[in-house]
Amino acid sequence: MKHSFLVVVFCCSIFYSFTAFSQDDADDVIKYRQNMMKTISMHYKSLKLLSAGRITQPDQWLPQAQGLNNMAKMTTTAFPEESDFGETDAKESIWENKPDFNKKAEALLKFSGKLVSVIEQGKQQQAAELLREISQSCKNCHKKYREK
């Protein structure tokens, strides 16, 4: 008796952990991922100013890059099923091509991770090159999966 109760509790908690996010309001899920994108964008633009030498704050390259990389870690979870309705510019094709979409998200993750490590090593020239790769990874995804 006691044992079977524990089994039920265990199974329910597994089910619950798999459905995390789906209990959230769809409009909030959309707002949340748009905030994530805006944060990514702000880190990227700040890094461009640093890299262009227009802002002289050598200690701030790393936290900006880490911020970008941390946000990039969350992008694949920001587009759960059923979040294609509402005030969103996300195209429905995301959910028809999830593996390809995730590959484009992983490109950003990979380049932003490399950016963190070259900055840690003080390699500014390589950082500038990676920023170009990063910009390309934004465009590759937006071109196919974002309205306008």
Ligand code: HEC
């Ligand atoms: C894997 C795909 C993907 C990658 C990579 C990606 N984006 Fe996005 N981005 C989207 C999608 C899809 C939307 C639309 C989200 C929505 O409206 O629900 C979006 C929206 C945005 C927005 C608008 C947010 C708002 O306020 O509505 C900005 C700004 C943005 N992205 C910047 C960037 C930048 C900068 C990069 C690269 C550093 C980037 N994105 C990388 C898919 C991506």
